[in-house]
Amino acid sequence: MTELADRLREIVGDAHVLPGEPRYERDVTGRFGGPAAVVARPGSCAEVAAVLAACTAAGIAVVPQGGNTGLVGGGVPRGGEVVLSLARLTAIETLDPVARQITVGAGVTPATLAAALRGSSLALGVDFGARDAATLGGMVATDAGGAQVLRHGTMRARVAGLEAVLADGRVLRRLSGLPKDNAGYDLPQLLVGSEGTLAVITAVRLALVDAPHRPIAALIGMRSIGAAVDLVAGARRMLPGLQAAEVFDDAALEIVMGHLALPQPLAERHAVYVLVETDDDVDALAAALGDAGDVVVADDTARRQTLWRYREALNPAVNAAGIPHKLDVSVPLPAMAAFAAEARAAVESLGGTAILWGHLGDGNLHVNALGLPPEDERVDETVLALVAGHGGSISAEHGIGVAKRPYLGLTRTPEELSVMAAVKRALDPRSILNPGVLL
Amino acid sequence: MTELADRLREIVGDAHVLPGEPRYERDVTGRFGGPAAVVARPGSCAEVAAVLAACTAAGIAVVPQGGNTGLVGGGVPRGGEVVLSLARLTAIETLDPVARQITVGAGVTPATLAAALRGSSLALGVDFGARDAATLGGMVATDAGGAQVLRHGTMRARVAGLEAVLADGRVLRRLSGLPKDNAGYDLPQLLVGSEGTLAVITAVRLALVDAPHRPIAALIGMRSIGAAVDLVAGARRMLPGLQAAEVFDDAALEIVMGHLALPQPLAERHAVYVLVETDDDVDALAAALGDAGDVVVADDTARRQTLWRYREALNPAVNAAGIPHKLDVSVPLPAMAAFAAEARAAVESLGGTAILWGHLGDGNLHVNALGLPPEDERVDETVLALVAGHGGSISAEHGIGVAKRPYLGLTRTPEELSVMAAVKRALDPRSILNPGVLL
Numbered sequence: 011m012t013e014l015a016d017r018l019r020e021i022v023g024d025a026h027v028l029p030g031e032p033r034y035e036r037d038v039t040g041r042f043g044g045p046a047a048v049v050a051r052p053g054s055c056a057e058v059a060a061v062l063a064a065c066t067a068a069g070i071a072v073v074p075q076g077g078n079t080g081l082v083g084g085g086v087p088r089g090g091e092v093v094l095s096l097a098r099l100t101a102i103e104t105l106d107p108v109a110r111q112i113t114v115g116a117g118v119t120p121a122t123l124a125a126a127l128r129g130s131s132l133a134l135g136v137d138f139g140a141r142d143a144a145t146l147g148g149m150v151a152t153d154a155g156g157a158q159v160l161r162h163g164t165m166r167a168r169v170a171g172l173e174a175v176l177a178d179g180r181v182l183r184r185l186s187g188l189p190k191d192n193a194g195y196d197l198p199q200l201l202v203g204s205e206g207t208l209a210v211i212t213a214v215r216l217a218l219v220d221a222p223h224r225p226i227a228a229l230i231g232m233r234s235i236g237a238a239v240d241l242v243a244g245a246r247r248m249l250p251g252l253q254a255a256e257v258f259d260d261a262a263l264e265i266v267m268g269h270l271a272l273p274q275p276l277a278e279r280h281a282v283y284v285l286v287e288t289d290d291d292v293d294a295l296a297a298a299l300g301d302a303g304d305v306v307v308a309d310d311t312a313r314r315q316t317l318w319r320y321r322e323a324l325n326p327a328v329n330a331a332g333i334p335h336k337l338d339v340s341v342p343l344p345a346m347a348a349f350a351a352e353a354r355a356a357v358e359s360l361g362g363t364a365i366l367w368g369h370l371g372d373g374n375l376h377v378n379a380l381g382l383p384p385e386d387e388r389v390d391e392t393v394l395a396l397v398a399g400h401g402g403s404i405s406a407e408h409g410i411g412v413a414k415r416p417y418l419g420l421t422r423t424p425e426e427l428s429v430m431a432a433v434k435r436a437l438d439p440r441s442i443l444n445p446g447v448l449l
Numbered sequence: 450m451t452e453l454a455d456r457l458r459e460i461v462g463d464a465h466v467l468p469g470e471p472r473y474e475r476d477v478t479g480r481f482g483g484p485a486a487v488v489a490r491p492g493s494c495a496e497v498a499a500v501l502a503a504c505t506a507a508g509i510a511v512v513p514q515g516g517n518t519g520l521v522g523g524g525v526p527r528g529g530e531v532v533l534s535l536a537r538l539t540a541i542e543t544l545d546p547v548a549r550q551i552t553v554g555a556g557v558t559p560a561t562l563a564a565a566l567r568g569s570s571l572a573l574g575v576d577f578g579a580r581d582a583a584t585l586g587g588m589v590a591t592d593a594g595g596a597q598v599l600r601h602g603t604m605r606a607r608v609a610g611l612e613a614v615l616a617d618g619r620v621l622r623r624l625s626g627l628p629k630d631n632a633g634y635d636l637p638q639l640l641v642g643s644e645g646t647l648a649v650i651t652a653v654r655l656a657l658v659d660a661p662h663r664p665i666a667a668l669i670g671m672r673s674i675g676a677a678v679d680l681v682a683g684a685r686r687m688l689p690g691l692q693a694a695e696v697f698d699d700a701a702l703e704i705v706m707g708h709l710a711l712p713q714p715l716a717e718r719h720a721v722y723v724l725v726e727t728d729d730d731v732d733a734l735a736a737a738l739g740d741a742g743d744v745v746v747a748d749d750t751a752r753r754q755t756l757w758r759y760r761e762a763l764n765p766a767v768n769a770a771g772i773p774h775k776l777d778v779s780v781p782l783p784a785m786a787a788f789a790a791e792a793r794a795a796v797e798s799l800g801g802t803a804i805l806w807g808h809l810g811d812g813n814l815h816v817n818a819l820g821l822p823p824e825d826e827r828v829d830e831t832v833l834a835l836v837a838g839h840g841g842s843i844s845a846e847h848g849i850g851v852a853k854r855p856y857l858g859l860t861r862t863p864e865e866l867s868v869m870a871a872v873k874r875a876l877d878p879r880s881i882l883n884p885g886v887l888l
Contacts, residue, residue: 108682108782108783109781109782152631153631153635155629155631159628159629160628163628164628164629164631166635166638167606176864176868180864180867181864182862182864182865182868183862184865186781186840186841186842188779188780188781188811188812188841188842188845189598189599189602189603189779189810189811189812189813190594190598190603190779190808190811190812190813190842190845190846191779191842191844191845192591192592192594192603192642192842192844192845192846192847192848192849193842193843193844193848193849193853193857193860193861194642194849194857194861194865194866194869194887194888195639195642195643195647195869195872196592196605196638196639196641196642197865197868197869199605199635199638199639199641200634200635200638200639200872202635202638203631203633203634203635204634208634243547340627340628340629340630341627342548342625342627343547343548344547369629371628372627372628372629373627373628373629374628374629401625402625402627403625403627403629403630403631403632404632405630405631405632406627406629406630406631407629407631408631409631409632410631410632410633414632418632418633421630421632422632422633423621423622425615425619425620425621426621426623426633426636427633428619429615429621429636429875429876430633430634430636432875432876433634433639433872433875433876435875436868436871436872436874436875437868437871437872448633449633
């Protein structure tokens with residue numbers, strides 16, 4: 011290892027080979043992590059390639075890491091790996107307004123990109139609470155979702171090209187961003203969602219979307235998730251600009267009010283709350299909500315951001331309250347209400363506290379369980395089996411990581427798993443990249 | 450081979466194992482094809498699996514074939530293969546209006562799907578002239594493009610799930626269509642555009658788009674491709690419903706008028722013609738076209754279809770006039786005019802006649818050369834080298850097939866080609882599926 015560390019220092023410079031420390035070794039939930047052999051922070055694609063070639067030569071495994079905002083342990087070491095941080099790849103090239111595309115380094119955050127796009131009338135089209143810390147490379151590697159998937163799709167739809175490095179240091183570069191380029195297997199699309207197990211993404215060519223003109227938001231108190239699903243199904247038909255339809259339950263509201271010392275946002279408490287955001291006008295929003303009852307509408311930026319704090323502080327609030335089991339799942343929309351009730355009952359029957367939130371348009375629920383031992387996987391087993399029973403996905407948007415690796419067979423067939431393993435062997439035959447993650 | 454044919458008859462029935470005949474052995478251009486060992490027409494995914502297992506056991510190569518409308522020789526035998534026709538897989542499942550998805554057999558044509566969707570306010574979102582003969586399985590296998598890519602993307606964007614069979618007969622089935630299903634490598638996306646070399650697609654789960662409300666079209670005479678590119682760039686900003694922006698040159702108009710005995714569509718002849726279609730109103734269209742000069746607007750279905758005949762009969766008209774070299778390429782939009790002039794000059798310098806048309810929004814030009822020997826590849830070499838020089842793609846939407854296999858290295862790096870070959874070996878280690886195509 012000393013020899014490899016010396017070689018890495020030659021490649022990236024002494025200042026960028028660091029000993030392991032918690033911000034690289036432990037994830038934000040506190041549930042996952044382990045000691046790193048060393049942390050390497052290359053400053054260019056060429057340095058990434060040299061680091062990977064050196065690690066392959068030494069036979070040492072590598073954990074690629076972006077903003078370390080992942081929630082399934084896919085970006086932190088299990089023990090003894092080199093952590094390859096992409097945080098220094100922060101170049102942003104000039105916007106191409108004709109193609110509506112921009113090329114960014116893997117370490118650029120969505121917030122930094124948004125600042126660069128200000129005034130362009132274009133936007134990323136993928137948004138979530140960790141926008142100041144997550145990185146675009148990590149978002150591609152995990153096919154990040156978030157609030158705007160119902161309008162713009164997941165990160166996959168935003169990838170017009172990629173630059174990535176294979177385990178042996180060879181570089182794949184496809185950044186031309188041509189809308190029609192039907193010439194062989196689409197390797198960038200293969201890497202989207204591969205969680206750092208096939209190659210290390212160093213730059214992304216992004217297909218941008220129209221920025222919203224004047225988004226408005228509303229928070230609505232509802233009696234049930236079923237009623238909320240129905241409300242959003244109607245709103246989707248009436249609001250072409252609908253770009254978010256979030257849901258959280260009263261336990262979630264309680265914990266976020268406590269964490270941030272926020273006031274109760276509506277006149278009453280309700281079983282669930284729906285937060286919608288649309289780029290349509292207030293009258294259209296009011297018509298879509300109909301007689302929804304206890305509602306607050308935010309038609310200016312400040313009030314809109316205030317409403318979003320209730321939703322976006324949920325992850326930090328839960329992480330601050332303990333070490334949660336976080337089960338990010340999706341089910342077909344008609345099954346969402348039944349699944350939510352069953353998941354809550356499952357958590358409570360094990361003695362835990364269930365806190366539920368998610369994205370209504372996508373059938374995506376985040377089942378958070380507090381008060382259970384981190385190593386006790388009974389809640390994971392039970393809830394993920396419920397998901398499979400409803401024809402859902404055991405990972406909607408967080409990925410598999412190490413957290414859900416034992417459960418992948420619940421919703422992927424042996425044939426699919428066998429082909430995934432064959433693809434892994436084809437691209438990373440020595441299993442240098444993120445071993446133990448996904449497969 | 451007799452033994453294999455007997456086994457295939459057991460699997461699919463005597464009536465569905467046919468000797469080779471031109472409609473299976475020769476492509477629509479007449480340029481590509483060869484003798485088939487036999488043609489097998491399975492009627493179900495299980496039969497496809499059994500056919501493939503039998504061919505793998507016999508070590509006989511297989512050419513998957515949809516509607517045999519491909520233009521690069523990817524769906525016809527080179528000599529001695531089993532042609533595996535998917536034309537009998539014509540099941541259409543019930544539309545899911547909540548998810549806006551529908552599952553169809555690989556042999557369903559876009560026209561049949563459109564009929565099934567009538568009254569639903571939903572549409573495929575991918576359209577081209579061969580809509581009565583092409584199949585959705587083939588369109589996924591080739592990542593078909595066409596006229597509406599500027600609004601809805603290529604076929605890739607419409608794939609919410611796939612059922613496919615590996616060379617050894619194992620079935621991959623992922624038809625749940627969950628909008629968020631981030632659980633392992635996205636094998637359906639890997640198969641999109643793989644031209645039958647990795648697996649045989651048997652069913653497709655389609656993500657549909659809003660059907661246009663009342664599309665209107667206009668044909669505009671222009672002095673140059675450069676002027677046409679500028680017109681469309683402006684129209685895209687002003688017409689949110691713009692769903693096609695086609696271009697063809699005067700040689701193309703001449704050949705199609707002759708082929709179909711059509712009258713001259715505008716008052717004058719022009720260097721190029723632009724055909725736009727939009728789901729906006731006539732006033733918006735008029736404003737977007739400004740003082741474009743010689744224009745005809747079609748605001749009813751019959752006149753709109755009349756205008757489209759000039760564009761959509763181009764392929765059959767050219768195929769009827771001889772055996773063309775067909776070069777489907779794309780370049781960045783700012784390079785489109787210069788490339789078109791260079792390509793025309795290249796064809797003419799070799800003694801051929803150049804006929805150009807394409808899709809303006811995507812930088813996609815179809816360079817057709819008539820009057821050159823089919824086996825003389827100098828025009829292919831020259832034009833594709835020009836494309837590479839402009840940073841374009843040697844295949845915009847038709848795929849690589851056998852036609853462009855020698856040229857793939859012009860716009861794909863050795864590293865990319867090496868990874869593609871590794872993926873091919875991983876999924877089809879005995880090279881049973883479409884050998885000689887793409888790689």
